[in-house]
Amino acid sequence: MYYTIETQDKETNARAGILHTERGDIHTPIFMPVGTLGTVKGIHFKELREDVNAEIILGNTYHLYLRPGLEVLEEAGGVHKFNGWDRPMLTDSGGFQVFSLAENRKLTEEGATFRSHIDGSKHLFTPENVMDIQRIIGADIMMAFDECPPGDALYDYAKKSLDLTERWLDRCVKRFDETQPKYGYEQQLFPIVQGCTYKDLRIRSAENIAKLDRAGNAIGGLAVGEPAEVMYEMISVVNEILPKSKPRYLMGVGTPENILEAIALGVDMFDCVMPTRNGRNGMIFTSEGSINIKNKKWEKDFSPLDPDGTSFVDSAYSKAYVRHLIKANEMLGAQICSQHNIAFYLWLVREARTHINNGNFNLWKNEMVKKLGVRL
Amino acid sequence: MYYTIETQDKETNARAGILHTERGDIHTPIFMPVGTLGTVKGIHFKELREDVNAEIILGNTYHLYLRPGLEVLEEAGGVHKFNGWDRPMLTDSGGFQVFSLAENRKLTEEGATFRSHIDGSKHLFTPENVMDIQRIIGADIMMAFDECPPGDALYDYAKKSLDLTERWLDRCVKRFDETQPKYGYEQQLFPIVQGCTYKDLRIRSAENIAKLDRAGNAIGGLAVGEPAEVMYEMISVVNEILPKSKPRYLMGVGTPENILEAIALGVDMFDCVMPTRNGRNGMIFTSEGSINIKNKKWEKDFSPLDPDGTSFVDSAYSKAYVRHLIKANEMLGAQICSQHNIAFYLWLVREARTHINNGNFNLWKNEMVKKLGVRL
Numbered sequence: 001m002y003y004t005i006e007t008q009d010k011e012t013n014a015r016a017g018i019l020h021t022e023r024g025d026i027h028t029p030i031f032m033p034v035g036t037l038g039t040v041k042g043i044h045f046k047e048l049r050e051d052v053n054a055e056i057i058l059g060n061t062y063h064l065y066l067r068p069g070l071e072v073l074e075e076a077g078g079v080h081k082f083n084g085w086d087r088p089m090l091t092d093s094g095g096f097q098v099f100s101l102a103e104n105r106k107l108t109e110e111g112a113t114f115r116s117h118i119d120g121s122k123h124l125f126t127p128e129n130v131m132d133i134q135r136i137i138g139a140d141i142m143m144a145f146d147e148c149p150p151g152d153a154l155y156d157y158a159k160k161s162l163d164l165t166e167r168w169l170d171r172c173v174k175r176f177d178e179t180q181p182k183y184g185y186e187q188q189l190f191p192i193v194q195g196c197t198y199k200d201l202r203i204r205s206a207e208n209i210a211k212l213d214r215a216g217n218a219i220g221g222l223a224v225g226e227p228a229e230v231m232y233e234m235i236s237v238v239n240e241i242l243p244k245s246k247p248r249y250l251m252g253v254g255t256p257e258n259i260l261e262a263i264a265l266g267v268d269m270f271d272c273v274m275p276t277r278n279g280r281n282g283m284i285f286t287s288e289g290s291i292n293i294k295n296k297k298w299e300k301d302f303s304p305l306d307p308d309g310t311s312f313v314d315s316a317y318s319k320a321y322v323r324h325l326i327k328a329n330e331m332l333g334a335q336i337c338s339q340h341n342i343a344f345y346l347w348l349v350r351e352a353r354t355h356i357n358n359g360n361f362n363l364w365k366n367e368m369v370k371k372l373g374v375r376l
Numbered sequence: 377m378y379y380t381i382e383t384q385d386k387e388t389n390a391r392a393g394i395l396h397t398e399r400g401d402i403h404t405p406i407f408m409p410v411g412t413l414g415t416v417k418g419i420h421f422k423e424l425r426e427d428v429n430a431e432i433i434l435g436n437t438y439h440l441y442l443r444p445g446l447e448v449l450e451e452a453g454g455v456h457k458f459n460g461w462d463r464p465m466l467t468d469s470g471g472f473q474v475f476s477l478a479e480n481r482k483l484t485e486e487g488a489t490f491r492s493h494i495d496g497s498k499h500l501f502t503p504e505n506v507m508d509i510q511r512i513i514g515a516d517i518m519m520a521f522d523e524c525p526p527g528d529a530l531y532d533y534a535k536k537s538l539d540l541t542e543r544w545l546d547r548c549v550k551r552f553d554e555t556q557p558k559y560g561y562e563q564q565l566f567p568i569v570q571g572c573t574y575k576d577l578r579i580r581s582a583e584n585i586a587k588l589d590r591a592g593n594a595i596g597g598l599a600v601g602e603p604a605e606v607m608y609e610m611i612s613v614v615n616e617i618l619p620k621s622k623p624r625y626l627m628g629v630g631t632p633e634n635i636l637e638a639i640a641l642g643v644d645m646f647d648c649v650m651p652t653r654n655g656r657n658g659m660i661f662t663s664e665g666s667i668n669i670k671n672k673k674w675e676k677d678f679s680p681l682d683p684d685g686t687s688f689v690d691s692a693y694s695k696a697y698v699r700h701l702i703k704a705n706e707m708l709g710a711q712i713c714s715q716h717n718i719a720f721y722l723w724l725v726r727e728a729r730t731h732i733n734n735g736n737f738n739l740w741k742n743e744m745v746k747k748l749g750v751r752l
Contacts, residue, residue, distance in 0.1 A: 084692055
């Protein structure tokens with residue numbers, strides 16, 4: 001796995017690049033649809049490949065570890081053989097879910113014990129076994145196991161949390177480097193910069209991670225309640241330090257505007273549940289602004305869902321029909337809006353890439369951000 | 377709309393035919409996927425057309441009347457323009473839902489008042505306005521409004537119910553013949569034979585309906601709890617009387633075995649929620665028998681969902697993966713099983729048709745019925 005930069009934008013820190021993997025090239029900037037349980041909710045893989053043109057998807061270690069479980073995934077020969085997705089896949093480390101979803105969690109130097117949100121069963125995640133778990137899942141890109149402090153953590157907590165996360169990172173790297181992929185294809189480990197909204201902690205974390213010289217680096221713990229300006233400042237500080245020659249992945253972010261601004265700051269990879277989660281509730285993103293399809297104003301609007309959309313759903317269905325489906329809680333409504341939104345996010349990063357290559361990214365970005373904020 | 381018979385089977389009453397409509401030919405015997413609210417749950421119309429090859433779908437008047445409502449459907453220019461389905465569509469009359477789903481229903485000579493199961497609002501269905509409603513929905517085939525007595529109705533109730541249904545049928549026919557399609561394409565009305573499990577009532581009903589000489593005829597009020605043998609007997613009695621030159625539609629039936637037996641008795645059209653409803657719960661039908669995908673035995677079965685299946689889902693996904701999806705309540709699981717089952721039902725009636733044309737239907741049918749009963 002290696003990264004090549006095609007174009008470095010002159011006005012911003014944006015860049016167009018390619019992350020070369022054994023499962024194919026990933027053209028950055030890229031958005032990774034979230035496939036929590038090994039499925040992007042409501043969308044067939046065929047559609048992800050042919051209609052949406054997703055180049056990489058994300059899975060959640062916490063969820064896959066609980067269901068279907070490691071025994072099934074290992075016997076299948078890894079997640080790709082299990083679900084049939086043959087392009088790259090990245091798994092998070094489970095840290096975020098342990099700290100947001102699991103019950104009775106207890107943190108020690110060793111790791112985190114928690115109870116499953118499904119059946120209450122007790123489990124332990126450590127930096128070492130989370131590496132082993134991701135080896136078994138068979139993700140192409142594995143993430144370090146870190147503590148995820150709350151967005152409003154005070155400085156002392158944030159510092160102690162980073163201390164622990166850095167000790168855990170050393171253990172992750174050690175275990176990762178001592179072990180081999182189980183299924184014959186390459187896996188890489190991305191470390192995660194933490195430090196809440198404290199500049200000095202972010203700098204320290206980024207400096208330590210830069211030294212590790214891994215195939216890519218991630219920025220975590222943002223978009224957890226802080227103002228967008230603070231998030232952008234943290235990204236900016238961190239990206240001064242993280243090596244330019246490696247892809248930078250901003251975890252769990254965000255709105256279309258967030259993504260464009262972060263691209264301008266030098267971020268290359270994104271994931272977010274927003275397109276699918278909001279889609280299931282009837283919120284759709286378009287190049288002219290966002291639509292709440294439940295609103296009465298769409299009741300008799302028989303025009304295509306999104307005349308500028310790239311997915312087949314955009315011309316196959318009308319706004320009025322999709323509104324009816326969402327109002328009546330019909331599965332097809334969630335399917336249509338999810339597929340539209342994922343296709344829109346992928347279109348957005350492809351457009352960003354084109355404009356970086358054409359040398360007019362900043363102008364385009366500023367115009368787009370204005371439009372994206374409109375509520376239609 | 378007219379019906380031509382291609383082959384009359386020599387050993388049974390099965391026949392292969394074509395119902396010619398302005399929206400294309402329907403090759404009988406045919407299965408009609410149920411699209412309650414103008415959507416076959418979980419399946420894009422593109423898939424219904426290209427993958428499943430559905431030739432006609434069904435909608436429910438009761439549901440479409442409540443949501444999206446007549447104002448929206450009329451302004452759209454009918455259900456086909458509303459949902460984009462360009463092949464034929466049949467709507468039931470709402471009778472069944474009024475008697476099974478609505479609240480506070482009250483039956484009078486005029487019609488049935490009921491409260492919506494969604495918001496409790498009060499409504500009145502009469503033979504006349506149900507014709508008007510189906511004109512507005514724009515179904516290619518409209519059904520008569522009838523009373524649906526419970527499956528275990530005693531003779532006196534069944535007789536009184538049929539009396540009312542026959543008076544209502546006269547009013548349906550009168551209103552239908554006095555009115556015109558709203559959107560410029562042909563609509564036809566199918567009357568429905570009722571009479572519970574009482575032979576004399578079924579005969580009387582069928583004789584009256586035969587005289588009406590409509591474009592097609594339906595058999596209702598079966599598969600509501602009576603033994604399969606009783607159902608087959610009623611079909612047999614009725615089909616002696618209903619004109620051979622018109623398609624016969626058995627409403628709401630049934631299992632794959634039921635469908636094959638009814639084809640042998642001279643039925644041409646079917647609808648049933650079973651493939652989609654059972655699919656959502658992880659039950660899948662195959663040519664070797666049925667599978668409850670939730671069973672532990674499929675947990676590590678990485679073979680294709682159905683090696684003999686005709687849908688893309690059958691080879692794209694493994695049993696173990698689909699089991700995982702259904703167990704974890706993932707939408708994609710319901711989508712896959714629904715699409716598989718609908719494709720299987722369509723395959724089954726196409727195969728029946730081929731065997732009727734080849735002159736070996738009965739032999740094939742008897743072998744298939746044995747296999748279909750197996751629980752894998």
